[in-house]
Structures are given as C-alpha cells and as structure tokens.
Amino acid sequence: MSDVELIGQTLSNALPYIQRWRGRVVVVKYGGHALDGGDGGTFATDVALLHAVGVRPVVVHGGGPQISRMMERLGKTAQFVDGLRVTDAETIGIASMVLLGEVNPALVAAIGRAGAGAVGVSGQDAGLLQVVARDQRLGFVGDVHAVDPSVVRQSLDAGQVPVVATIGSDAAGQPYNVNADAAAAAIAAALAAEKLVYLTDVEGVRRHADDPTSVVSRCTPEEVRRMLEDGSADGGMIPKLESCLAAIDAGVRSVHIIDGRRSHALLVELFTESGLGTMITGSSS
Amino acid sequence: MSDVELIGQTLSNALPYIQRWRGRVVVVKYGGHALDGGDGGTFATDVALLHAVGVRPVVVHGGGPQISRMMERLGKTAQFVDGLRVTDAETIGIASMVLLGEVNPALVAAIGRAGAGAVGVSGQDAGLLQVVARDQRLGFVGDVHAVDPSVVRQSLDAGQVPVVATIGSDAAGQPYNVNADAAAAAIAAALAAEKLVYLTDVEGVRRHADDPTSVVSRCTPEEVRRMLEDGSADGGMIPKLESCLAAIDAGVRSVHIIDGRRSHALLVELFTESGLGTMITGSSS
Amino acid sequence: MSDVELIGQTLSNALPYIQRWRGRVVVVKYGGHALDGGDGGTFATDVALLHAVGVRPVVVHGGGPQISRMMERLGKTAQFVDGLRVTDAETIGIASMVLLGEVNPALVAAIGRAGAGAVGVSGQDAGLLQVVARDQRLGFVGDVHAVDPSVVRQSLDAGQVPVVATIGSDAAGQPYNVNADAAAAAIAAALAAEKLVYLTDVEGVRRHADDPTSVVSRCTPEEVRRMLEDGSADGGMIPKLESCLAAIDAGVRSVHIIDGRRSHALLVELFTESGLGTMITGSSS
Amino acid sequence: MSDVELIGQTLSNALPYIQRWRGRVVVVKYGGHALDGGDGGTFATDVALLHAVGVRPVVVHGGGPQISRMMERLGKTAQFVDGLRVTDAETIGIASMVLLGEVNPALVAAIGRAGAGAVGVSGQDAGLLQVVARDQRLGFVGDVHAVDPSVVRQSLDAGQVPVVATIGSDAAGQPYNVNADAAAAAIAAALAAEKLVYLTDVEGVRRHADDPTSVVSRCTPEEVRRMLEDGSADGGMIPKLESCLAAIDAGVRSVHIIDGRRSHALLVELFTESGLGTMITGSSS
Amino acid sequence: MSDVELIGQTLSNALPYIQRWRGRVVVVKYGGHALDGGDGGTFATDVALLHAVGVRPVVVHGGGPQISRMMERLGKTAQFVDGLRVTDAETIGIASMVLLGEVNPALVAAIGRAGAGAVGVSGQDAGLLQVVARDQRLGFVGDVHAVDPSVVRQSLDAGQVPVVATIGSDAAGQPYNVNADAAAAAIAAALAAEKLVYLTDVEGVRRHADDPTSVVSRCTPEEVRRMLEDGSADGGMIPKLESCLAAIDAGVRSVHIIDGRRSHALLVELFTESGLGTMITGSSS
Amino acid sequence: MSDVELIGQTLSNALPYIQRWRGRVVVVKYGGHALDGGDGGTFATDVALLHAVGVRPVVVHGGGPQISRMMERLGKTAQFVDGLRVTDAETIGIASMVLLGEVNPALVAAIGRAGAGAVGVSGQDAGLLQVVARDQRLGFVGDVHAVDPSVVRQSLDAGQVPVVATIGSDAAGQPYNVNADAAAAAIAAALAAEKLVYLTDVEGVRRHADDPTSVVSRCTPEEVRRMLEDGSADGGMIPKLESCLAAIDAGVRSVHIIDGRRSHALLVELFTESGLGTMITGSSS
16 A cells, blocks of 8 residues: 555544544543653644544643642642641642643643644633532542533533633632542533543553553443452552543443553544553443 | 554644645535546545545536446437537436436435435536526537525535536526536535545646646646646646636635545545645635 | 406415415425326426415425336336336336436426426435335335435425435435335425325325215325225225325324316415315324 | 316416515505595405515504594694694694504504414604604604614514504604604615505506596606606695605615505505506616 | 712622522513602613613503593593493593503603613504403403413513503404503513512502501512401402412512602612512512 | 612612613723732622623733742742843743632632622633733743634623633743733723723822822823823823723723722722723724
C-alpha cells in the first residue's frame, strides 16, 4: 500500500467510530500528573480532533501536584486529622488560585491553540458543583451532592470545549475542594454522557494489583465490584473504580481507564478497534 | 512508531483539514465511468466519512455509459446533427429511466450502507435545474439557466447526503438531459460551495495535452483560460475546464480534478497536505 | 342566481371542508392505470388545489402497466411460482427504472405545472420503506416492515408535495418492489394521516361483488371485515380493503375508495357534502 | 356538465388566484352602511374563506350611522364649524362606545361564527393609530401621522383575523375619531399589504360622476389623479380616491372599490377573472 | 440615613420579591368603583412598574357603576326577576358599549401613558370567555364554562399588558355579561397564574363581618370555607370569596384582597414584607 | 406620608429609569480596592437588583492590591523599567492565580448569594480579550487589540451575570495582564453597552485636580478632552478618562465615574434623578 493509500485507509477505518460517537458527550478527566510533562503534549490536539469530528468533549481536571508545590512555596505546612490532609481556609484559597488561575487557563490555552474554542469553567459557576462538607475536621473538602450542568451545556451548545476546575461550593457560596475523579463522574452522570475517560499514569485496571501483566481490556461493573470486595484492586485505584461504578449506575454508557502517557491515547481509545487500557461497560450497552 | 501511534498520528494530521472544511458544502461530481467498477468501491465510504466529520457533501452524477447500454438493449439507433447526438423524446425517456431509476438509487443505497442517510434528488424536483434547449435540432439537450437549490439545502439541513441526477426541466415541465459537469458547477455556484470536486478517469489537468508527465497540481483560473485559448488543453478536458471556470467565477472557492480510480481519492485530496490531481483556486482564497 | 353569485356560493359552500382539512395530511394513492389517460388530467390540478388551501397532500403511486410494457419491450418473459409473478434481479431493475425514471417524474412535472412545488421521493430514500422479502421464491417482492417518514415530513414542512415511488429496500440496501396500496397505507399510518384516498378505476366498494348498484357510500371497519369474511368482497378489491383496515387500525381517520376516472374526483370527495365512492371511517371519528 | 363536475370546475378555476394571494395581507374596509343589513350577510363567511385558504385578511371598520343613532338617543345635538361636524369630548366618548362596544364585537362574533378566530383591535392599542388633531375647532378628529402595526401583525401571526375599530390616540393618550377610509389605507401601507379593498354601497368608480354606466373596471393612479384634478370624480368618492392614491404610493399593490351589497362580493373580486367594481393598480404590479 | 441611602435601601429591600415574582403571571381585578376617582391614580403606574421589573400583569375589569349611569342616561329602566337584575338585549348592548368602549380604552390609555404597552381584549375575542346562560329569566348573564387564554398569552408573549373587559359569548357568538370577579378567577386559573389580586374598596377580609378591626392578613382556603359556612363572612364579600376558592382550587398560588383606595396598594402588597389586606394561600405554596 | 406609602412612592419613582435601562447592557468596572472592605458589601446585591429588573449587567474587575499582596508573600521583588513595573513570567502567573482563583470566584459567589446566577469568565476564554504586548521590556503587559464578546453574550443570553477577570492572551495563547479600566471600556464597546460605570474610591471627576469641591456631575467628551489637554485632570484619573473617551467614541452611550464606597452607589446612580459622581455622555444621547 502506498503512503497516501495507507492514510486513506486509516481515516476510512475510523468511520464507524466517528459515526457512533458523533454528537455524544465524552467527559475526559485529565490528571494533574499528566499536566507536568511526558507525552501529555498530544492531549490538547486529541481533544480538538474529537471536537472537530463532532464529538462533544468536556474536560475535567484537578491539580494536586501543582497545589502541593504552591503550598510549599508559601511555607504552608500540611495538617492532618486521622492521617487525612486538612483543607483549612488558607489551603482552599491556594487550591482555588492554582486550579482556576494556573492549571485551568493553561489547558484552555492549549486546546485553543489546537483550534477548538475552549472556555474555562469553575465548579462554582451557576451551581455546577454543589457540595456538602465531607467531615468537619477535614475543613473544606466537599462531596458533590448535586450538579447543575447548565453552564457546561451552554458551552457545548455554543460549540465550545468546556474545561472544568473542580472547586465546588456549598449553599452559602463557600468554596470547597472536590476530588476530581468523583467530580468527573458526577458531571458525566448529570450530562448523561456516552463515555467517561480517565487519563491516568497507569496502563489500565489490573486484575491483580501486583501483576503488571494482568491489565484487563474490558470488564463489567459486576467484575469491578468483585475486585473491590475481594481486595484484588490496587489501593490507589480504589476511589477511581468507585467513581466508575457511580457513573455507570447513573447511566453513563462506558467508562475508560487509559494510560495518558501514551501518544494520542484518547484518539486510539475512541477511534480504533483495539483501544488501550480498560473499558467498563454497563450491561445494556 | 508503533501501529497505534501511527494511527493516532494520521488522524491527528488530518485535524487542520477537518477543522477547515467542517460545515462547508463540497459538491462531488461522480462520473458514469466510475460507476462501472474498478476501485470505485471506496467512493461511498469516502462520502460517508466527509459527512461524518461534518463536511456537507452533495453528490452529482450522470450516467452516459449506462444510458448507451440501455438504448442498445432497446434497439434504439442514435441520430446525429452536425456530428452531435440527438436526444429525441424516446431518448430523454430512456435517460430519465436510467439516471433516476438505476444509477441514482444505486448511489443512494451505497452511501446509505456506509452509514450516511442519503436522498435521491432529480434536477426536476422543485425547480432545481431549470433549463433552456441548447439547439432545437439536438432535441431535449438543455443548458442550465437557473438553479433553485432549496431542495438540496433541505436535505443538507436535515443532515442527509443529497444525490442529484442531472435531468432538468424547462418552464413547461418538459424533461431535458443536462451535462453533468456543467450541472455540478451550477449547483456548486448556487450553493456557494467551498469546493467542487470532479472525480474523473485521468490523473489531473495536463499542462500539455499529450504529455502525461505534465499534470499540474495547482493552477489559477488565469492559467486555465490560457490553456483553453492557446490550444494546449486536451480536447476531452475542455468542457470540464469551462465548467471549472464558471464555478470559480460564481464564487466557488476551489475546484479539484482528481483521479477517481485511486482508492480513497476523495479523502486524500481533502485531508492531506499533498493531495492528488489538480486544484484550481480563485485568487481570493 | 347569476353566474358570479353561483361561483361565490360554490366557494362559500366549500368553507367548512377547507377549515376542517386545513393542515391535515391526506395520502393519495394514484394508480398506474389512471396514469394512462382518460379523465386523469384533473388529478394534478386537484392535488395543487388541496395544497393551495392548506391541506398537506402526499402522493403515492405504483406503475404496473408501465412496468409490463417496458418488460415486453426488453423481451423479458415473466416467470411464475405457484401462479405468482417472480421479480428477479432484472425485473426489479426494470421496475426501478420505470417507477423512478418514468412515472414519478411525470407526476412531479404535472403537479409542478399546476403550481405546487413537487418533489420525487423513492421508498429507498433515508429508510422510508424498509422491507423484508415476502417469499424467497418470488424474488424481490417486499413487505413493508418499518417506515421512516422523515424524508416525507421534510418535504411537507418545506411546503412541497412529496410524490412517492414504491420501491423499498432491505437492511442491506437491496431494492424491492412493494405493492403500492399497502405502501400508501403504511405511509399514511406512519404520518398519522387524516385521510387515505385510493383513486381507482371502479366506482367504490360494492356490498355485493357482482351488483354494480350496490356501491356503499359509507361503511365501518367492522362491515369491511364482514365483507372480507363472508366472501361478498370483489376479488380484486380484497388486498385494497385489507390495506384500508390496516390504515384505520393504525390511526388514520378515514379511508376513501373513489373513481379516479371522474373529473375532479379528489375535490368533490373532499370538499362537498355528498362526496363520491366509499368512505370507511374509524369508530372514533 | 353534472352538478358535481361544475363544483369541481369552479373550485379548480379559483386555483391560480388562491396560489397568488396565499400568505398575502389583504386589508378590507367594511363600511358602517354595510353593517345595517342588505346582503351584507355573506361578508363574514367571505372573510373566513379568505382566511381558510391562507390569505391574511385584516378588517377595518367605521360606524358613522351607528354613532349618529346613538347620539340621537342620547339627545346630543351636533355642532358645526364652517359646516364640519365638531367632535367634542362627549361625542368622542359616544363614538368610542359605539365602535368598540357595538360594531366591533358584532363583526368579531360574525367572523368567529364563520369559523375563523377573530380578535377585536382598537386603534388605541399599543400605538396602532397615532394621530394629531386635524383642526382645533373640530375637536377630537384626528389625522393618522404614524402607525405601529405590531398588534395587528401579532394577530396575523397567531392565525387570527384582526378587526380594527378606527379610534386613534395622540401622544397624551387622548382618543380621537379617525376617518375609516384613511385609517384602512394607512394600515395597509404599514403592513405592506398586497391589496386594500373598499366595500362600499356603489358599483365602483365612475369615469363621469353622473353617468352610472361609466364605471371603470381597472385604472391607474395617474387616471385617478386626473379625475380628481379635472373635477370628474364624484364628490362622495373624493376622499376615498385620495386614500387609494396614498395607499398605492406607500407600496400597496392594488386597491379595489367594490359593491359590498352584492353577495360574496369579496370572493368574486379576489377569486375570479372578471372581478367586480374598480381596481386601481400601481405601475409596477 | 441620608435620602439617597434611604432610596437605595428601599429598592434593595424589594430585591427578593422582584426575584420571586419575575416572569410570573399576576391577574389584577380592578373594580368599576375604583375607576371613579379617589387615589386610583396610582393603579396604572403600579401596573407599569410590575411590568417593568418583569412580572407579567393581566388586568381584568368590570364597570357596574358606569353601566348603570349610561342606562339612566338612555332612560332604560332596570327589570328584576326574583330580585335579580335582568340583562335584556338592550342592556347587554349598553354593557358592551360601556365596558369595551369607555372603561377598557381608558385603562389601556392610562397604562400606556405610564410607559407599558397595553392592549384591550374582549372576553369575546378568540374564545377567551366562553359562557352559558345562568338562568333564562335573567337574560344575557353568563357563567364562564371554558376559557381559551391564547389571546391573553399572545399579548403577554409580545411584552404587552392585556386589559380584559368581561363580556363573554356563548357557542352561537351571542354576547353575555360576566361577573368580573368570577371572570378574573377563571382567567387566573387558565393562565396558571402565580397570584390573583382583587383591588376592592374595603381593607380586606374581616373575620367577623361587622367588626372592622377583625381584618385578617393571611388565611387558608379552609378558613375561608369555614367563614362562608358559619355565616361570619360579609354579604358583599361572599361571591368574591367563592371566586378566591375556585382560583386556589384550580392552582393559582395565592389570592389577595386589598384596598385599592390606598396609594400604590399593588406595589406595597407585592414588594414589601408586611403587605396590605388579606392573602389566601393554597396549602402547597 | 406613611411608611408604606413612602416605599410605594420610592419604587414608583424608579419606574422611568427601570423602563429606560431594561434589556440594556451595563458594564460595571469594580476595583480591587473596593474588594477590600468598607461599604463594598452592597455591590453584589446592587448587581443582583439590576439583573432582577431586567438590566443586563457585566462585571469587570482587576485586583492590583491582591496581586501585590501575593507577590509579597511569595517573596517576589518587583522590577521596574523606566519607572514602570515589569510583569515577568512569574508575575503573570501570580496575577492569573489571584485574579482567576481568588478575586473572581469571590465576586461570583457574592452575586450568587444575592440571588443572581453568576459565571466567572477569563479574558482568555474563546478569544474574549486578544492582546498585543505593550512594550517588550514590560513583559506580559498587554493592550487589547480585539474583543470577541461571544462568551459574554452567551452568559447574558442565558440570563446570567458574567464576571470578567482581565487576563488576556496573544495569538499564541500566552496570557497577559490587561489594565482593567481599559478592558472594561473595550468590552463595553464590543457589546455596544448602554453604560459603562467605574466604581472608584473618589467622589467623581474634579474640574480642578486639587479642589475637592469641584466634582462635576455631568460633562461632555469635549470637556474631558480639554481637561486632559490643559493639565487640569488629576494624575491618577488620566488613564481612566482616556478609557472613558475610547468607550464613548466606540458607541457606549454614557460613562459614569462614581464613588464605590457609598452604600448602593450603583442603584442610586442608575435609578434616581440626582445620581452620584460624574456622568460623561456622548453628544447623540
């Protein structure tokens, strides 16, 4: 096959996938680690390609490493309660600054440079992420109890890519830090998204936590539940898997956990037969 | 580069082209010769991919060889005036049957199988191709004098691929045969199309008619005019080049003459840097 | 009464009917026999008048006699299985050519000349008539198993008169011949039409098949069922009556079987107190 | 021709007129005299028929005789200045009551009974008829100086027949009596109406005021101007003719002066070749 | 507090009420007594302010005193049946003239002068108030049996203030006089209004008919029912209270009976904490 | 006057202003100083009241003092070129964090608590503030050269209050700090705003810089130009006055410079006759 024939063939092979995901909402959780370099450079163009072929991507991000770095620079010492980090007033202020003022605009700018109009969105905007405090002793750490996705829909309807920073607020307007994995699942559920994709720094879900060759490419919510129950899930993966199950239960059609360190991971996962990493699919899809 | 990386890269390379042509109307003239086999099999999937990524393709077709074949089967002998074939009442009846009842539904079905809703359109529908007789002695051979593209727009707005058979009608509703190259140019002009693509059985426009190595990849309307004036244009190419100029003059941004016998010719032309065949571009684009 | 007073009175008498049918969909099955001459000349202007006063007519046609004639011209001998005509690949090709390329454009042109924008539609367009083979031995004879009326709605919403040729297709895009009476009933049902009118070459439904004076002007679905069961229905009328029942059961408000050989039969049926032929009305209307 | 054939033929003959006036605004001035009996009984059904076939009628009416009658009942003696009747505060009150409370609802009810939703509109509603006093000595007699037709458009867009009583108001909200012929012309101009029809109690415009056989069936604005200048116009017709010219100059396509005492005068004028009375047509139509 | 601070504070205090009633329909019944003078002068500006801050007011009015006055002027003697006034043909004619031709345009003009586009509406327009005769012996006194609020909605959607005169009509188009309190309740119900406000000439509902200090500021439908049953309701208030209950039962959120003789009664009732008069609130609000 | 009458009167007095500004865009520049306390507490409720009565407020803010404070905390020493502060990569990062992550969400939360849905917007979103570097030596200090207000319009059309942080970006997506006074003027111009209001910490524009009693309540652009030319303008006021002129020249109807330290300054300025501070009005308004 000549070069141009190969190109034609590759594009043509993507046809059924493009037709299938066209017009559908795909929520992509992009991790703070990914932001720090590596092959993350293809993320913004991948999002722009999804957008260009008619998929409706929503980017959700946290920024843990960046927040820690800024706290250190400001000489802020972390406090702990029962081993959990406390988010006091100063810390939530720093988190807000870093997420909304550093990480979010960097992503908006990168996606914009790739040719897709992107818009920064805070979880505090127009009731997007409404939270309650998880535990008074932890301070301003919030659990999502309601989502008003209208500000995100508005961007989607205007043909833009919304990029959401996961600061929520309570009924009094007080800002809270929200776990980005859980926030992404809640937003995907509220949008009745087709897919929720976690870009992580692992290759996928391992059937056995300590066996790197046991990555599964497809599994059911029942299998995930079993892994969580019988202790075979990796410790760091547990909250992510719980978010996956919540999203599937709320009607998201499939959740993908893939290796964000790979080039064009997002495109390969969505537009090829083989895909990458692990896909968890609800029974009805 | 691994295989999946190559796929990711290929899709990613197409991004700027997809962004550029998104939402734009591209009129594709598909020749009757192409319908008879060869590698034409990728045409329908190529059209479906354009459609899937948000381009708005309009297919225009003739069917000369198929009409000749049916005339032969019906024992109809061609008549000539000054060396030109006469389209008498029986001939236009046969042309109508073949184009509307054989060629058009075959294309509609093929594009439908590739996943894009296609709709057959006759030039007689709702004033699409309004013609006047070219020369009384030639019978029902018509020149387009007005186009009402609303029935085509209606299909585009409904997200369908209109497939146009080039039978026009005069003010009294009498059907006429219309040259498909000219009809495609007129429709492209009426739709203010971004592109008009001629899928032919040659490699492109030759600077010198008898030098197969002189295919030009890009030229201006002025150069085309010069070729027509100084006699360097190939005889069979002359009417097509005149249609190209008419389309460019009426505001179509570029006209492409490419080799429809190549696999995925349409995709390669629109979505790669190098392209295929010859592109004629108006001065302002 | 002076002449102009008579005219004023006639128009005024039509007022309640115009008000009643305004905006409603009326599917008219026009037979191939009617196309061959006689007083059929008023059909197109009648359709245009319906359209002009705000009724939304949909024309559905077959073309049996025209297909037979073309088969004869092409020296094609009919084959039979258990006494039923077989539609082999060549025959469906001929039927397609005749219906889409001869009968349909003739009707589109005639209605257009009467001043109503008409658009030819094939049952193959965008899934309009989705069929399954009736019996493998009969070849490409299809029964409608699903209707996607969106391409017809699109024309209606654009203020046009859709003219439907009854070639359907199966899931693989293979064309099939479909009985036009059944197709008209299926389309009327899918559009939730107010009325389905069969223009035939008889005066109406006879209570007793061989008594020409027994034409009934109004009957219920129950009476029709009884005629079919007790054998009093005329043999040629049986499939038409079955289509009527199917349409009524699917929600069409009334079905009319009238004599298409009468001048302005359609207008008289819809816009006068007395009407023509037979009207079958569902219980709730 | 049989009876039903005659009916069919009559309806069919109206087709080109229905197609031509469909969707167009026709302002009909209905005189107070007409309201008092005679054959006026067909007016409401005629308006309903126009409405039913898609014309957009607007009815404008005065009510001179009814006002005079009520003034007499209330023992109100008319006052005059230079031979012109003075409209003092009491008189405008009576005119308002009679037009808005007697004539207008009677017309609304009659058109409603004929099956067309009608809505009463006062010239005072939302700035419809904005007037200035003609002459302080005449009291509340106003000349239209601006028209805001939005309240009328609103009814038309809702598919209703607006029925306008010609009481206007000045900038301070004070009501004024407005000549209904002039008001109808001003409203027709503001709506860019296709036609303005005056239903009167004469047969049309006479070329020579005192020759009843000299009624002209068609004339140009220039001819009307000449009649006004050379004194051949009938005294009572002069203000009406001036309103006609104003309407034509403001873009109304044609003005008709017809005999409202004839049955179905409106239908005959609009839907037959011959028409009734006099039509004045601008040069460009 | 300085003067400007006081003004700022007053406006600011109204904020929660403006936010709460914004976009809601408020039907205001304005009595004929109120029209005769007193402090009624602030009514039109109050309505205009409601309109300006985004509330959607609908004004409903009767005009008993004005009708009586006109009957007297016309020398018309009232007739009675069982002590109830008979509305014969002449009386309904007078009522129509007075309500539609005197009271209604006066209110439309006043609200217009206050800067809100107002439109007069008759209960006869497009089926707004459909009535049946209450008792043949009473003549044209009608009870509302159906409401088609579309003509009112149309005005609201066009940003206007509809002002409704309570003349209804029966199926034959015959006009009837309708009690304005009952009509206001029926219209409020049909519009699913937020509030129905009766502007009266008393201070509110008294718990004990003859104790002026017993005005209640808030009560439930149950309490109203009890007052009606145990005879503690004031005679003149009984029909009004029955209308209140009908409106609440039909889904209106609250009904207010306030003293229309107070300056800016409407504003104070809607935009302050304390309010005026009596509010009856359904259990679910 | 009783208390409730006073309230009624105050609201009623605001009517003409509410009617005048309804539906109009008012851009309010809120200064960083104002955010630091004082009577600034009424700002958010004032914005919510504007929003509630149908004005369309857009809030634009900087945050100089907050940025300086954070730089100090991070031990960042300011650098200067020709006496102007240099914004190096680290500084723009800090400015971004403070404006987007601290000041902006605080305002969004406050307005939300006052009952108006507010949405944070960055000048980097979807091309809102497109800048060029002012002077390479100053680093990332940008001048607005183009505004794409669609992201702001989108919020306004969704009924929200957009709150804009004035970080812009250049063609490569690099963020720049933009003077908030100039940004507010550019946004007001792009939105064709009715008004641009500067909430400052002075009482208004003084005719003579050092005479506190010389505050002018109204002046023309010509007078402002003269003050700038003859040196009578206060040094700190000069850039603000230049922004005012730019806005007026670009079509903003009036610019207001008022004392943000006063309670309800915004309401008093917009909704009372006297107003506060200085209004500069273009000649045509």
